[in-house]
Amino acid sequence: MNMDVTAPPTAALGMRRDCLAEHHQALARQLDDSELHWWRQAQEQLARQPDANTASLLSGQCKRHLRDRALPDSHWNLIQLARALLLAQVLEQSSEGGQLSLLRQLFLWGDDQEKIAVLKAFDWLDSQGHCVELALQAGRTSNSQVFAALALDTPYPSRHYPERAFHQLVLKALGMGLDVRRLTGLSQRHSLTLNQLALDLLEEQLAAHRAVSVGLPLAIAFDRLSPEQRQRLTALDQQQRLPPEWRAHLN
Structure with missing residues (x-):
């Protein structure tokens, strides 16, 4: 468990490549021909212009070009996953020293739905726990959907939060009436x-x-x-x- 919640902004995130590959495959299986055409174009555009502005633009376009629906055997819906994978792509193409600051920038730019996509992806975007400070800031939200994306169905808090922060997460989840059965790693903590x-x-x-x-x-x-x-x-x-x-x- 990483107890350092003030990771330097130049720290590499240590993205989980196996998880990314699985999620790319899961998304592609759910897209129809029209959606798949746009998705490939979006990836190509981001490859040509791998910067925050392009990633933010394409994230906003997801809801116009993709039909949102729940993904089978998953806690994701399609647009959330597409946004998270676009974020992962721009992070992969940026320098390792700039990944954390870029992630912070895109998180702060995002609306609540885009923030949800980022928070749900933390565990496979950041295997080293360098985003804990950002996660703690995000956890101050009063929006129960945003907080649930951070707290539920993800091992990120249990893997990386200091003890006090994890306890606060549990108590806030209870106070918001969330289903803490979905709080991964609770029994281990x-x-x-x-x-x-x-x-x-x-x-x-x-x-x-x-x-x-x-x-x-x-x-x-x-x-x-x-x-x-x-x-x-x-x-x-x-x-x-x-x-x-x-x-x-x-x-």
């Missing part, structure tokens, strides 16, 4: 500290008479509760404040 934060959130929601987050038990390692943490849950149960479905975890 279980800890006494995360237990404590989850129990604090539980008591906060109970005190405010709010519904307890459905996925909150998934943030807790019940087999690793400290004696004090187990006593907190037992006391809530005895006060008949603990949600009934939680009681099985106390046995």
Whole structure:
């Protein structure tokens, strides 16, 4: 796990070539003749002019030339994937020392849908975790769709986030009502500290008479509760404040 969240702007991203090849093949299989013709033209144009302006222009054109639909056996839709692959192409053609600054520039230029495509692609664009600082900035969004692209169905946060940042990601996902079953690597990040934060959130929601987050038990390692943490849950149960479905975890 890369604990350095201030990677130098000249750091090479270390793109996952195998993932890129698989995604290119998956996209091509879904395109009809007209879409495939435009897609090839777009790739050729970007090869001739591999810069931020061209990549941004072609990203905006995707929604005019491609019919959006969910891709089978995937958490991507077609336009998201096309945008991510155009981004990957311009990054591949740029100098390794300029990749991180170019990615930041294109992310900041993008609208919410383009930001979603970038965030979903972080794991195969950046195997070294150099984009953690950008990811943390993106995670401050109040847009649940943008945040979900960063938090769900991707191993990037679990692989690269420092402990505190990962805990904040989990708590925000719970607060937004996202399905934390899709938060990759959550069980590997279980800890006494995360237990404590989850129990604090539980008591906060109970005190405010709010519904307890459905996925909150998934943030807790019940087999690793400290004696004090187990006593907190037992006391809530005895006060008949603990949600009934939680009681099985106390046995």
